[in-house]
Amino acid sequence: MMFEASTSVKEHVSDWVLYARKNPMAMWLIPSFLVACIVLAPFAYSVYYSFTNYHAMHPDQVKWVGLVNWIKMFQHPNFWQALNVTIRFWLMGLALAIPLGLGAAMLLNQEFQGRKVVRALLIVPIMIPNVVAALTWNIMMQPLGGVLNFFLIKLHLPIQRWLTSTDTALNSVVIIDLWWSIAFVALVLMAALQSVSDEIYDSAKVDGANGLQRFLYITLPLLTPHLILVAIYRSIDLLKVFGIIYMATEGGPGRTTTTLHIEAYDRAFRQMLMGEGLPYALLLTAVLVIIVGFLEWLWGRSRHFVGAE
Amino acid sequence: MRTNPVKKTIGRIILYFLVALFLIWTIFPFYWLFTMSFKSPIDAISNPPKFTFKVFLENYKAALNMYVKPGSLGFVVVQVEFLKGFKNSMIIGFGSVAVALAVGVPAAYALARTRSRLQKTVGLMFLFVRFIPTFAVVIPLFILWRQLKLYDTYHGMILAYQMNLLPYLIWMMKGYFADIPIEIEEAAKVDGCTAWQVFRNVALPLVAPGLAASAVLVFVAAWNTFEIGYILSQTRAQPVTVALTGYSSTYTGQIQGLAAAAGTLVMLPELLVAGYVQKYIVRGLTLGHGK
Numbered sequence: 179m180m181f182e183a184s185t186s187v188k189e190h191v192s193d194w195v196l197y198a199r200k201n202p203m204a205m206w207l208i209p210s211f212l213v214a215c216i217v218l219a220p221f222a223y224s225v226y227y228s229f230t231n232y233h234a235m236h237p238d239q240v241k242w243v244g245l246v247n248w249i250k251m252f253q254h255p256n257f258w259q260a261l262n263v264t265i266r267f268w269l270m271g272l273a274l275a276i277p278l279g280l281g282a283a284m285l286l287n288q289e290f291q292g293r294k295v296v297r298a299l300l301i302v303p304i305m306i307p308n309v310v311a312a313l314t315w316n317i318m319m320q321p322l323g324g325v326l327n328f329f330l331i332k333l334h335l336p337i338q339r340w341l342t343s344t345d346t347a348l349n350s351v352v353i354i355d356l357w358w359s360i361a362f363v364a365l366v367l368m369a370a371l372q373s374v375s376d377e378i379y380d381s382a383k384v385d386g387a388n389g390l391q392r393f394l395y396i397t398l399p400l401l402t403p404h405l406i407l408v409a410i411y412r413s414i415d416l417l418k419v420f421g422i423i424y425m426a427t428e429g430g431p432g433r434t435t436t437t438l439h440i441e442a443y444d445r446a447f448r449q450m451l452m453g454e455g456l457p458y459a460l461l462l463t464a465v466l467v468i469i470v471g472f473l474e475w476l477w478g479r480s481r482h483f484v485g486a487e
Numbered sequence: 488m489r490t491n492p493v494k495k496t497i498g499r500i501i502l503y504f505l506v507a508l509f510l511i512w513t514i515f516p517f518y519w520l521f522t523m524s525f526k527s528p529i530d531a532i533s534n535p536p537k538f539t540f541k542v543f544l545e546n547y548k549a550a551l552n553m554y555v556k557p558g559s560l561g562f563v564v565v566q567v568e569f570l571k572g573f574k575n576s577m578i579i580g581f582g583s584v585a586v587a588l589a590v591g592v593p594a595a596y597a598l599a600r601t602r603s604r605l606q607k608t609v610g611l612m613f614l615f616v617r618f619i620p621t622f623a624v625v626i627p628l629f630i631l632w633r634q635l636k637l638y639d640t641y642h643g644m645i646l647a648y649q650m651n652l653l654p655y656l657i658w659m660m661k662g663y664f665a666d667i668p669i670e671i672e673e674a675a676k677v678d679g680c681t682a683w684q685v686f687r688n689v690a691l692p693l694v695a696p697g698l699a700a701s702a703v704l705v706f707v708a709a710w711n712t713f714e715i716g717y718i719l720s721q722t723r724a725q726p727v728t729v730a731l732t733g734y735s736s737t738y739t740g741q742i743q744g745l746a747a748a749a750g751t752l753v754m755l756p757e758l759l760v761a762g763y764v765q766k767y768i769v770r771g772l773t774l775g776h777g778k
Contacts, residue, residue, distance in 0.1 A: 206593035210653060213590055217616050217650040223627035237630065285505050296506060299513055301768050302761055306754040307711040307728045313750045314520040317743050323534030325519055331535075357516065362772065369769050411772070418620045421713040425732065442622045447718065452626055459623035466618045 228456035235450055243453070251457045256433065256441060260458070263348065264417060264437040264465070270352045271359065271416040272409060278356070279363020279408065280401070286364065287371050300365050303358040312425035315354040316341060341427050344434045351435050354422055359415070363408045370404035371397075406477040410470055417466050438462040523747035531743045546748035568722070569749055572730030575641075579716075579726055580709040582645040587652045587705050592698070595660030596686055600669075613654035621714040624650065629718050639721045647715050656705050659771045663697035664690060700767035703760050710757065727753050 231243045251257050286297055303311065318325050319340035327337040340350045374397065382392050420439045423429065429436035429444065436444070438458050446455030523531060527543040549555045552570045628647055629638070637643030667690055675689045691698070716726040731753055734746040 206597040209590040210594035210657065213646075213649045213653050214612060214616065216646060217619070217624055218612075220624045220627035220631060221619055223631070224623045227627060227630070232630070234629075237633070282509055285502070285509060288502055290502055290506055296510060298762065298765050299510070301765055302517070302758065303513060304768070304772075305707055305711075305757045305761055305764075307713060307731075309713050309728050309731055310520075310750045310754050311516075313731065313734075313746060314516045317523055317747060318516060318519055320743075323532050323536055325536045328535050357512070361513065365769055366772055414618045418618070420621060421728075425735065428735075439620055439622060442620070442626075446622065446626050452630070456623070456626055459620050459626065462620045463618075463623050466620065470618055 224456050224460060227453055228460055230453045232453040233450055234447070234452055247454050248457050250454065251461070256436070257438075257458070259433055260436050260438045260441040261461075261465075263433075263435060264439075264462070267348060267352060267355075267419065267435075267437060268413060268416040268469075270349070271355050272412055274352065274356055275359040275363050275412055276405060276409060279360045280367055280405070282360055282364035283367035283371055284397075286368055297368070300361045303361045304365065306358075308358070308421040309425045311358055312354055312422045315350075315357065316426050319350055342431060344432050347427055347431055347434045351423055351426055354426060355416065355419065359412055363412065366408050366411075367401065367404055370401055374400050402483070403477060403480045406473055406480055410473045410477065413469055413473060414466065417469065418462065438465070520747050520750055523744055524751045526744045526747075528742050528744060531747075543744065546742075546744040547752075549745055550749045550752060567730055567733035567749070568725065569727070569730050569733070569752075572725050572727035573752070575720075575724055576710055576727040578641055579644045579648065579724065580706050582641060583648040583652055583709045584702055584706050586645055586649060587656045588698075588702060590649075591653050591656040592660055592691075593686070595657045596664050596690060598657065599661045599664035600672075613658060616650060616654050622718075625715060625718045632719055638719060639723050639725075641724050644716065644720060644724050644726070647719055648709055648712055651712055651715070652705050652708055655708055655771055656701055659701045659704070659767075660694070660698065662770055663694040663701075667693050697767065700764050701771070703764050704768065704771055707757055707760065707764070 227240075228247055229242060229244060230240050231246075232240050286293065286300070319338075321327065321337070321339045321342055324340070326340065330337050338346055338350075341347050378396055378400075379392060382396055387395070418439055419437060420443065423435050423437060423440055424443075427435045429440040439462055442455045442458035442462065444455070445458065446452045449455075522538075522540075524546055525542045525544070526537070526540055527545075530537050530540040530543070545555050550567075550569050552568075625647075632638040632643050632647070635643075637646065671693070672685050672689055675685045680688065710726075711728065712726065713728045716724075716729045717732070720726065720729065731746075731749055734749055
């Protein structure tokens, strides 16, 4: 869907004019396009300001500085560390949320008492603000008197310092994210699982396939496009995460949870060096384009493979 | 049919055990936040944590800017304009929903009734809007909004919120409009209705349930928005999610209860509508892909 050869711009425009004459309903789209421009125009501005020395306190002294901000970023050790944290957070979040979410979806697809209620509860973590999720887990993860450590003691497991230790802070933030992302993945995959017809399973049973075989050779291949789809959405959210981390750790302790997005915020608003902060946000955009673009391509391929198109 | 009963019973036990585990994982954080919000400063930091305690209402009073007995929340004085944030979030939420509906519903209808290339272009645009990191847009918006005197105002916030809300609404509504059999609309056209009349008198009533649910979901999305408000507002138009960060110095300290009370209040409106939107939510989650 994303990367396909487009016809020339001119052809596009004349197409649209013709279309607008034939169908006045196209006019109904104009307000939306204007609103969309509110988003896309600032993005263009971002690129421009990333080549200036824009300082939030001195907006009248904007000077073109060329590539200075960009070069500074690539030379800065904090950048590489933030990139590393961003990628690690993304990989951990994805590697855990998708199998666990799939597991939850398959579990909730079984017959059991109160299934409706359990399924309904799934949407609750998704609906609440992520800053509230971060607040909640922060309270539970208190090293002293926190309820998670209380459970660990009861289970005779070593207690953790959770968000307050450089060793465990990133993992703890991943857990907070998992709380709602497992629910998200499960919800989307549950809908997908229902579209797989029972007949396929029944005929496989007749052929003597056991549970594992049915999962590996029927469920998994048929779900692949949906799995890639949730990977796309999780990737977007994980790579541009801000609220959860900001509310839980503010990027600390040290720099262990400072992602590119947090770093962009830190430079642009805490240090007020907007020109310096923007390359971080723009580079994150590039990372997103590459990763999401690849997954989109994979998604198109998998749909073709499964025969959904 | 051929499975033996012992194996089946064990299977059931494992199933219920896993379901219970999953329930605890999903619900326990809510339970803990809720109970924490009724704990006094001493109970809140008790180690080991207390599961039974005396109900302490001062947290809610403090969060709602009511009179609190001096010293009852410890020595920390927290000045968070939480109630005002609540009001601001309501105003911005309803305003954003109104703008999104006015602009987005006709657009969704037009998209549902047009050929595929336009749809693909718009789908692509939405995806792009969704994956641009917030700060790549919000930093220049901050610059722009200060120049245009939109910074820290309701209409500035409502306008900026549209970048999250509009694609979401259009995508959901497009699906509902596409579900209407085209024959119904064609019959109306044959009867002499204009495009607007078909939309107003035929299509809109048919999607009414979906429209209502979408409006609620868009409101929830507006309520949850954090980064935009964090940057583009200061005091006058600060939403409640941002006001919540005002307690960040407290939830690690003695008065976690106060932060918990504020957190509970923030999600309360959403818990009230959760049951209503439950069957509509999946469609909005996979914005821009498939049906």
